[in-house]
Amino acid sequence: MSSSNDHHPITSKYMWLAGLLKQQIEAEIWQPREAIPSERQLEVKYKVSRPTIRQAIDYLERSGLVYREHGRGTFVSPQKLQKGMQELTSFSEDLIRRGIKPGQIIRSISRVVPTENILRRLEMEPGTTVLQIERIRLGDNTPIGLQTSFVVLEEGQEITKEDLEKSGSLYAILQEKFNIIPTEADETLEVTLATPEEAILLHIKTDAPLLLNERLTYNQNRKPVEFVKILYRGDRYRYITRLSR
Amino acid sequence: MSSSNDHHPITSKYMWLAGLLKQQIEAEIWQPREAIPSERQLEVKYKVSRPTIRQAIDYLERSGLVYREHGRGTFVSPQKLQKGMQELTSFSEDLIRRGIKPGQIIRSISRVVPTENILRRLEMEPGTTVLQIERIRLGDNTPIGLQTSFVVLEEGQEITKEDLEKSGSLYAILQEKFNIIPTEADETLEVTLATPEEAILLHIKTDAPLLLNERLTYNQNRKPVEFVKILYRGDRYRYITRLSR
DNA sequence: TAATAGAACTGGTATTAACCAGTACTAACA
DNA sequence: TGTTAGTACTGGTTAATACCAGTTCTATTA
Numbered sequence: 001m002s003s004s005n006d007h008h009p010i011t012s013k014y015m016w017l018a019g020l021l022k023q024q025i026e027a028e029i030w031q032p033r034e035a036i037p038s039e040r041q042l043e044v045k046y047k048v049s050r051p052t053i054r055q056a057i058d059y060l061e062r063s064g065l066v067y068r069e070h071g072r073g074t075f076v077s078p079q080k081l082q083k084g085m086q087e088l089t090s091f092s093e094d095l096i097r098r099g100i101k102p103g104q105i106i107r108s109i110s111r112v113v114p115t116e117n118i119l120r121r122l123e124m125e126p127g128t129t130v131l132q133i134e135r136i137r138l139g140d141n142t143p144i145g146l147q148t149s150f151v152v153l154e155e156g157q158e159i160t161k162e163d164l165e166k167s168g169s170l171y172a173i174l175q176e177k178f179n180i181i182p183t184e185a186d187e188t189l190e191v192t193l194a195t196p197e198e199a200i201l202l203h204i205k206t207d208a209p210l211l212l213n214e215r216l217t218y219n220q221n222r223k224p225v226e227f228v229k230i231l232y233r234g235d236r237y238r239y240i241t242r243l244s245r
Numbered sequence: 246m247s248s249s250n251d252h253h254p255i256t257s258k259y260m261w262l263a264g265l266l267k268q269q270i271e272a273e274i275w276q277p278r279e280a281i282p283s284e285r286q287l288e289v290k291y292k293v294s295r296p297t298i299r300q301a302i303d304y305l306e307r308s309g310l311v312y313r314e315h316g317r318g319t320f321v322s323p324q325k326l327q328k329g330m331q332e333l334t335s336f337s338e339d340l341i342r343r344g345i346k347p348g349q350i351i352r353s354i355s356r357v358v359p360t361e362n363i364l365r366r367l368e369m370e371p372g373t374t375v376l377q378i379e380r381i382r383l384g385d386n387t388p389i390g391l392q393t394s395f396v397v398l399e400e401g402q403e404i405t406k407e408d409l410e411k412s413g414s415l416y417a418i419l420q421e422k423f424n425i426i427p428t429e430a431d432e433t434l435e436v437t438l439a440t441p442e443e444a445i446l447l448h449i450k451t452d453a454p455l456l457l458n459e460r461l462t463y464n465q466n467r468k469p470v471e472f473v474k475i476l477y478r479g480d481r482y483r484y485i486t487r488l489s490r
Numbered sequence: 491t492a493a494t495a496g497a498a499c500t501g502g503t504a505t506t507a508a509c510c511a512g513t514a515c516t517a518a519c520a
Numbered sequence: 521t522g523t524t525a526g527t528a529c530t531g532g533t534t535a536a537t538a539c540c541a542g543t544t545c546t547a548t549t550a
Contacts, residue, residue: 012533038500049535051296054501062307064429067466071500071542078467184309187486189434191454191479209436209454209479221312222323234436234454241432241486257503283530294505299531316512316530493550500543506536513530520523 013048014055020046021056025065025076032078036066039074095139098240103138109161114150121216122152122224131159133170136201139236143202146231152224153178174225182225185217189239192231202233209234258293259300265291266301270310270321277323281311284319340384343485348383354406359395366461367397367469376404378415381446384481388447391476397469398423419470427470430462434484437476447478454479 021036030036037045042053057074060066068074095102111129113119119126130150137145149170153159163173174180192212199206211232217225232239266281275281282290287298302319305311313319340347356374364371375395382390394415398404408418419425437457444451456477462470477484 014533035500040500049537051536052534055533057501068501069466069543070502071544073500073543075466184487189456189484189486190482191436191456193454209438211434211436211456221314221320237435239434241434242429259503280530285530296506297504300503302531313531314513315532316514318513318530491550493548495546495548497546498544501541503538503540505538508533508535510533511531514528516525516527518523518525520521 014052014059017042017046017048017052017056018059021060022063022065025060030076032076035073035075100139101141103141104164105136105138106161106164107134107136109133109159109164118150118227121227122150124152124224133159133164137230142236144233144236146198146201148229150227152226170226180219180225182217183219184222185215187213187215189213191234194231198231202231204233204235211237211239213239259297259304262287262291262293262297262301263304266305267308267310270305275321277321280318280320345384346386348386349409350381350383351406351409352379352381354378354404354409363395363472366472367395369397369469378404378409382475387481389478389481391443391446393474395472397471415471425464425470427462428464429467430460432458432460434458436479439476443476447476449478449480456482456484458484 024030025036036042039050039053039057042048043050046053057066057068061068061074065077066074067077110132112132113127114122114130114132116126118130119128122130124130131153133147133149133151135147135149136143137147151159151170151174157178159170159173159177163177164170167173171182174182190212192210193207194202194204194210196206198210199208202210211234213228213230213232215226215228215230217228219225269275270281284295284298284302287293288295291298302311302313306313306319310322311319312322355377357377358372359367359375359377361371363375364373367375369375376398378392378394378396380392380394381388382392396404396415396419402423404415404418404422408422409415412418416427419427435457437455438452439447439449439455441451443455444453447455456479458473458475458477460471460473460475462473464470
């Protein structure tokens with residue numbers, strides 16, 4: 001099971017075509033709002049049938065790289081570089097994207113029986129254990145957040161401190177070690193004030209305002225994967241997301 | 246082929262099928278995680294070709310109503326009622342969904358020349374005017390947010406105080422009066438502290454923590470439609486969203 | 491000259507037909 | 521008895537073909 005391609009594994013002809021077109025769009029062969037070749041033209045050029053062409057363009061449209069106008073053509077979306085911002089991201093992917101160097105201090109990592117509330121949210125049987133990970137998140141080497149994760153793992157599936165220190169990204173480990181792929185998440189954000197303990201860890205004053213981010217993550221089949229609580233320093237973090245309908 | 250369906254106008258056979266399946270799913274004909282009939286079975290039952298069946302199921306899958314497993318079948322997603330939470334919503338749609346009665350006090354509505362910063366974000370020519378709307382947002386009749394909207398409107402396109410008071414939703418007015426449909430938005434959330442003026446309007450103390458939500462909304466073709474700033478009372482509002490990749 | 495009909499493009503929908511690729515169960519085999 | 525190979529399901533991919541439905545421009549017409 002070799003990789004050889006990260007974003008668009010060539011598993012099918014339409015994915016190969018989509019990757020090819022994506023490359024050209026990113027190389028700015030066409031300007032934003034400029035039309036790409038019509039489906040009939042692509043059909044001739046790449047010698048594939050129109051259904052396949054349309055499948056490839058469907059994919060690009062869903063990814064937000066192009067938009068279609070009936071009777072006019074298919075056009076390159078403006079806003080280069082912002083691609084994928086709507087994607088479900090991990091903390092480290094998120095910071096890298098903004099040009100900030102991510103870092104972390106792992107405070108603890110152990111199997112625990114979570115509170116009833118968390119157990120219910122993770123849709124688990126009473127008495128089951130989850131992996132709890134407590135981390136201090138750094139941005140350019142200064143603390144910006146306190147994170148506590150509760151990860152649903154079978155008996156025998158374990159993640160070590162070394163795994164986390166090497167990769168930095170929990171999502172990358174889940175995918176590589178256990179083939180668990182987070183695909184959807186419900187998030188809430190609200191304002192809270194720092195407790196004395198939190199204040200010390202984040203190098204701020206007690207009662208300083210914090211951004212509390214709670215996230216429940218699901219895999220492909222809507223099974224809960226992880227519940228996370230992150231307390232961000234109000235003065236050093238801004239949450240960014242993209243919505244669509 | 247009667248209507249009886251509001252969200253999915255019957256414009257095509259696959260949409261008709263999708264609506265039909267959606268009704269059955271919502272009527273809980275099949276339990277969550279239970280398989281719906283296979284594509285070949287549906288082909289016979291509804292007398293449509295498999296590509297059409299697949300188009301309908303593609304739509305349902307994107308909507309999050311079902312998920313597919315290669316070699317096993319297509320299954321009903323759990324979590325009824327949460328459908329559409331990932332959608333781009335207006336403030337009022339948002340509150341209704343949570344069972345809170347939305348309300349508003351319109352403080353001002355007028356054409357203004359916005360600041361350079363906002364002009365740039367809305368991708369407009371210098372000197373152009375936008376419609377500025379200042380509102381106090383209410384939840385169950387108490388203030389929970391201060392909202393300032395900057396809406397891109399052509400000369401002649403106007404929205405009156407009466408329009409807003411009647412409908413309550415800016416998005417509904419944009420769609421009905423001018424056929425402008427917001428489809429995507431970039432949002433940021435951060436913590437700020439209340440200025441004396443903001444404190445008075447929101448019935449809180451100066452320097453109380455607030456949740457600042459900025460949103461830039463785009464239409465189908467990625468043209469900016471609206472820039473909004475909303476200051477929420479930290480003690481009365483929790484932001485909810487859904488992410489997916 | 492201005493309005494209009496139509497041709498020639500664009501993407502959208504639908505059908506037919508094969509075959510590939512996972513999954514799960516069963517019957518034959520060692 | 522336990523393993524294995526087969527088979528009959530599932531969804532996934534690709535093709536060839538036809539026609540529908542918007543958009544744009546041009547050449548004809550009044």
